Amino acid sequence: MDTKFVSLPCNKGKIMPWFKRIKDGILTSTDEKKEVPEGIWNKCPSCKKAITTRDLEDNNFVCPEDGYHFRIGSKQYFNILFDDGIFTELDKDLKAADPLKFIDKKPYTSRLQEAWQTTELNDALRSATGKMNGIDIVIACMDFSFIGGSMGSVVGEKIARAIDYARIHQFPLIIISKSGGARMMEAALSLMQMAKTSAKLALLDQAGVPFISLLTDPTTGGVTASFAMLGDFNVAEPGALIGFAGPRVIKETIGKDLPKGFQSAEFLVEHGFVDFIVNRKEMKEKFTHLLGMLQEGTKAKKKTA
Amino acid sequence: MHVLDFEKPVKDLEKQIEKARELAESDFSGLQEKTVKDLEDTLDKLKKELYSHLTGWQKVQLSRHPDRPYAEDYINNISENFIELHGDRNIGDDKAMIGGFGSIDGQTVMFIGQQKGRNTKQRQYRNFGMANPEGYRKALRLMKLAEKFNKPIITLIDTPGASPGLEAEERGQGEAIARNLREMSLLKVPVVCIIIGEGASGGALGIGVGDKVLMMEYTWYSVISPESCSSILWRSWDYKEAAAEALQLTSDKMLQQGLIDGIIKEPLGGAHNDPAKTFKNIKAEIKKQLKDLLLMSPEERIIARVDKFSNMGVYAE
Numbered sequence: 293m294d295t296k297f298v299s300l301p302c303n304k305g306k307i308m309p310w311f312k313r314i315k316d317g318i319l320t321s322t323d324e325k326k327e328v329p330e331g332i333w334n335k336c337p338s339c340k341k342a343i344t345t346r347d348l349e350d351n352n353f354v355c356p357e358d359g360y361h362f363r364i365g366s367k368q369y370f371n372i373l374f375d376d377g378i379f380t381e382l383d384k385d386l387k388a389a390d391p392l393k394f395i396d397k398k399p400y401t402s403r404l405q406e407a408w409q410t411t412e413l414n415d416a417l418r419s420a421t422g423k424m425n426g427i428d429i430v431i432a433c434m435d436f437s438f439i440g441g442s443m444g445s446v447v448g449e450k451i452a453r454a455i456d457y458a459r460i461h462q463f464p465l466i467i468i469s470k471s472g473g474a475r476m477m478e479a480a481l482s483l484m485q486m487a488k489t490s491a492k493l494a495l496l497d498q499a500g501v502p503f504i505s506l507l508t509d510p511t512t513g514g515v516t517a518s519f520a521m522l523g524d525f526n527v528a529e530p531g532a533l534i535g536f537a538g539p540r541v542i543k544e545t546i547g548k549d550l551p552k553g554f555q556s557a558e559f560l561v562e563h564g565f566v567d568f569i570v571n572r573k574e575m576k577e578k579f580t581h582l583l584g585m586l587q588e589g590t591k592a593k594k595k596t597a
Numbered sequence: 598m599h600v601l602d603f604e605k606p607v608k609d610l611e612k613q614i615e616k617a618r619e620l621a622e623s624d625f626s627g628l629q630e631k632t633v634k635d636l637e638d639t640l641d642k643l644k645k646e647l648y649s650h651l652t653g654w655q656k657v658q659l660s661r662h663p664d665r666p667y668a669e670d671y672i673n674n675i676s677e678n679f680i681e682l683h684g685d686r687n688i689g690d691d692k693a694m695i696g697g698f699g700s701i702d703g704q705t706v707m708f709i710g711q712q713k714g715r716n717t718k719q720r721q722y723r724n725f726g727m728a729n730p731e732g733y734r735k736a737l738r739l740m741k742l743a744e745k746f747n748k749p750i751i752t753l754i755d756t757p758g759a760s761p762g763l764e765a766e767e768r769g770q771g772e773a774i775a776r777n778l779r780e781m782s783l784l785k786v787p788v789v790c791i792i793i794g795e796g797a798s799g800g801a802l803g804i805g806v807g808d809k810v811l812m813m814e815y816t817w818y819s820v821i822s823p824e825s826c827s828s829i830l831w832r833s834w835d836y837k838e839a840a841a842e843a844l845q846l847t848s849d850k851m852l853q854q855g856l857i858d859g860i861i862k863e864p865l866g867g868a869h870n871d872p873a874k875t876f877k878n879i880k881a882e883i884k885k886q887l888k889d890l891l892l893m894s895p896e897e898r899i900i901a902r903v904d905k906f907s908n909m910g911v912y913a914e
């Protein structure tokens with residue numbers, strides 16, 4: 293199946309397909325995507341250069357001109373990291389319920405309906421197991437296109453189960469974060485997913501199974517304040533926005549503009565919260581080397597034990 | 598004395614009763630005494646009626662009542678010999694997060710709590726109960742200390758949220774809270790967490806992973822405050838009442854959802870109306886919970902704690 297996708301949201305929350313502009317923050321529907329022939333042009337939000345979707349995909353969705361990392365989702369990350377894009381998806385059928393019958397301007401159920409239709413995703417995270425350069429791994433990856441990558445019960449549960457799967461099989465775990473935070477429409481239930489995922493990570497930690505947390509643009513709120521910051525290795529993509537409070541909230545609180553580069557991946561390295569920044573094109577190799585080095589030791593230990 | 602809008606009829610009637618009482622003292626006909634009695638009956642009915650039908654937003658207002666007991670008040674009134682311990686051993690001492698050892702009827706416990714201020718100066722000093730990363734790290738340091746000396750931990754949650762600011766981000770607010778969530782899951786000693794006022798989001802949860810999580814009757818606990826929820830989802834500040842209902846953030850709703858383990862009753866009208874009774878209630882509840890928890894082994898407690906939080910979530914499969 294060669295389903296190309298067309299519109300890639302940029303850092304500023306805008307989508308810029310080359311040929312038409314779509315309303316802020318809304319992805320093109322899947323139907324639209326299918327109608328579009330290949331060789332769609334995308335405009336790099338950073339350098340404004342036009343790139344075909346095919347070229348972009350060949351370059352792991354990194355702008356060849358200036359290295360800008362386009363926002364991508366689980367489908368693309370799975371393709372990039374799993375050997376030959378082959379994987380087994382875990383807990384695929386989990387779907388959001390609406391336990392609180394939450395209604396704001398519109399019911400949560402219609403927000404969900406809309407997201408299910410436009411994204412063809414079941415929720416804001418997919419988890420899978422497969423091989424990365426021959427190493428068995430588990431990857432859980434968030435999808436920002438699904439209600440802003442917000443964490444509700446489904447995201448929390450899928451992460452919890454992915455962690456359990458990694459722990460039981462002793463497979464290294466990679467969680468790729470991309471989220472606006474907790475899902476408000478599930479209120480305290482979504483808050484408790486922070487405790488749940490962190491508790492599960494405590495067990496993974498005890499079991500000595502490696503956990504790489506990949507922070508991508510953007511990672512904020514409850515996701516930052518739980519699993520995303522708990523990696524044995526916290527790794528970020530260049531330029532990614534990473535923080536607890538969102539920039540707008542901070543700006544309102546302090547009443548002035550934020551310094552340039554504040555809450556960027558580079559800023560977090562500088563302040564000691566991220567181990568290193570990785571270019572998406574080198575990600576797979578670097579993760580493989582890192583996990584490989586850890587495995588060496590583990591194997592030797594196991595033999596003597 | 599601060600009076601909320603919906604408290605006004607009660608306060609007015611209380612004043613009337615006071616006046617009638619004064620009159621009754623110099624009146625030997627017994628007429629005034631009857632008036633007092635009638636007024637008191639009316640007051641009783643009014644209070645029972647009012648406080649059994651509070652809206653979510655009214656309970657939020659009670660949780661923030663300026664006369665409500667704060668963490669320090671609870672600690673000082675339910676324990677003896679409290680010794681406050683300061684600092685995270687790294688950056689400094691966060692005044693929004695207090696902690697230390699105290700003794701509840703002979704049982705040494707580690708108290709940790711968010712502290713608010715009573716006047717403008719104090720409120721600023723306490724940063725409105727909004728802790729910085731060093732506050733969460735101080736809390737964790739003290740929890741580890743309690744674990745080392747095998748003392749139960751009582752956390753008193755009362756925060757409008759973790760501090761959002763430049764310095765908080767520079768020092769890793771997210772990481773500090775996340776680490777607490779992970780570390781608290783595996784603490785070997787009993788952990789009882791009590792929402793005593795506001796339980797806002799990750800800032801509250803950052804000291805909220807316990808064997809027993811209890812809410813005082815008129816408090817709230819959720820992923821976001823009703824005001825911010827209104828602003829984000831309704832794109833206006835005017836829907837805080839609707840947001841308070843939608844979020845189901847009150848103690849009764851939280852218990853129904855299975856997200857807390859119990860509710861501590863407050864005196865009619867709220868904790869500020871009868872602090873002494875409030876302290877008595879909370880002390881009895883803490884003692885009861887600790888007694889049960891201390892019967893379990895550390896392993897049993899940890900398994901039950903992790904399982905409890907692991908089971909939170911509603912989804913279709």
Ligand SMILES: [Zn+2]
Pocket residue numbers: 336337338339340341355356357358359360
């Ligand atoms: Zn570019």
